[in-house]
Amino acid sequence: MINAMELSEIRGFAPFSQLNQSSLQELSFAIRREEVSANRAIFLQEDTNNKFYLLVSGMVTLTRLSMDGNEKVIDIVEPGQTLAETGLFLDDPKHIATAKAITDCVLYSFQCQTVKDHLQSNPLCCLQFLNTMSQKLVNKVLEIESLTMDTALSRVASYLVRTTAAQKENRTFRLPVQKQLLASRLAITPETLSRIFNKFRRDKMIEINGSDIQIPDIHAMKTKYLTAC
Numbered sequence: 001m002i003n004a005m006e007l008s009e010i011r012g013f014a015p016f017s018q019l020n021q022s023s024l025q026e027l028s029f030a031i032r033r034e035e036v037s038a039n040r041a042i043f044l045q046e047d048t049n050n051k052f053y054l055l056v057s058g059m060v061t062l063t064r065l066s067m068d069g070n071e072k073v074i075d076i077v078e079p080g081q082t083l084a085e086t087g088l089f090l091d092d093p094k095h096i097a098t099a100k101a102i103t104d105c106v107l108y109s110f111q112c113q114t115v116k117d118h119l120q121s122n123p124l125c126c127l128q129f130l131n132t133m134s135q136k137l138v139n140k141v142l143e144i145e146s147l148t149m150d151t152a153l154s155r156v157a158s159y160l161v162r163t164t165a166a167q168k169e170n171r172t173f174r175l176p177v178q179k180q181l182l183a184s185r186l187a188i189t190p191e192t193l194s195r196i197f198n199k200f201r202r203d204k205m206i207e208i209n210g211s212d213i214q215i216p217d218i219h220a221m222k223t224k225y226l227t228a229c
Contacts, residue, residue, distance in 0.1 A: 001028050001029045001031070002028055002031050002032070002033055002108070006031075006033055006108070007021065007024045007025065007028060009056065010024060010031070010054065010108055011024060013054055013056075013080050013082075014080075014128075014132045015082070015128045015129045015131065015132035015133075016054075016128075017128075018124065018125070018128045019125055019128070023118070023122065023125060026118060027110070027114065027115060027118055029114075030110060030111035030114035030115065031108055031109070031110055031111075032108065032109045033106070033107075033108055034053075034106070034107050034108070034109050035104070035105070035106055035107075036058075036101045036104070036105045036106075036107065037101065037104055038058075038101050038102065038103050038104050038105075039100065039101065039102075040100070040101050041098060041099065041100050041101075042060065042099040042100065042101060042105075042107070043084065043095050043098070043099050044095065044098050045063075045064060045065055045095055045096065045097050045098045046094050046095065047094065047095045048093070048094060048095075049084055049086060049087035049090075049093040049094055049095045049112070050087060050093075050111065050112050050113070051084065051087065051109045051110060051111060051112060052082060052083065052084040052085045052086075052087050052088060052109070052110050052112060052115075053082060053083050053084055053099075053107045053108065053109050053110070054080075054081075054082050054107060054108045054110070055077050055078070055079055055080070055081055055082070055083065055105060055106075055107050056079060056080075056105075056106045056107060056108065057079050057105065057106045058079070058101060058102070058103045058104055058105030058106060058107075059076060059077070059078060059101075059102040059103050059105070059176055059177060060076070060077040060083065060099050060100065060101055060102060060105060061073055061075070061076055061077070061099070061100050061102055061177075061181060062074050062075040062076075062077060062083065062097040062098070062099055063097055063098050063100065064096070064097050064098070065098070072184060073181055073184040073185045074097055074185075075097075075185070076102075076176070076177055076181065076182075076185055077099070078176070082132070083099060084099070085129075085133060087112035088112050088115060088116050088119070088129070089116075093112075102177055102178075102181070146158060147186075147187050152186070152188045152192055152196060153196055153199075153225050154225050154226055155186045155187070155188070156186060156188075156193065156196045156197075156200075157200075157205075157221055157222075157224075157225035157226055158225075158226055159182070159186060160200075160206065160213070160215060160221070161215070161218055161221055161222060161226070163176075164214075164215050164218060165218070171214050171215060171216075171218075172212050172213070172214040173212070173213060173214075174211045174212055174213070175211070175213065179193055179194070203224075204216070205217075205220065205221050205224070205225075206221075
């Protein structure tokens with residue numbers, strides 16, 4: 001069971017932002033705060049999915065193991081995002097991917113059955129969850145479109161523009177993950193990613209200082225490399 005301060009923290013994230021304190025209090029006995037060290041698994045592909053998670057800090061990769069034993073990064077989860085919510089809606093759910101902490105992470109875990117029971121008796125809460133999951137679905141469709149239709153240059157440019165936009169006033173950022181993980185996420189090889197970074201630097205689209213990256217002119221980046229922004 002978590003305390004009042006932790007309940008308030010949870011309310012700062014979707015899909016919990018519209019829940020009142022009493023609703024969260026009813027769920028508090030089914031919520032646990034968990035700390036996971038870097039490189040540790042949170043759950044494994046094909047394990048029973050009886051909990052879903054809210055990531056508060058750190059970074060998590062979702063990977064799938066192919067039939068030939070190769071591991072593919074299918075998502076990189078950032079703070080404020082949820083994972084494994086399918087356990088709320090599927091009968092006898094299994095995890096479709098392995099979740100692994102890239103860095104030290106803090107998460108809240110939620111017992112799926114308890115939350116599911118709460119959703120069934122609270123329509124507004126259920127709608128908030130469905131709204132959040134619908135937005136994730138829309139984002140995934142757009143992402144699949146990008147992976148299948150855009151060039152490698154466009155995919156990398158789009159990632160850099162989104163990451164820069166998330167910094168708000170600060171236009172300088174550090175890549176949140178290793179280049180090898182980012183390359184896998186963007187469906188390109190690490191060598192291709194390095195070549196694209198070098199091209200962007202030669203074209204004065206980005207400035208690199210050690211591990212820091214800056215886009216001096218986001219509009220120019222969008223105009224040159226992104227077909228729809």
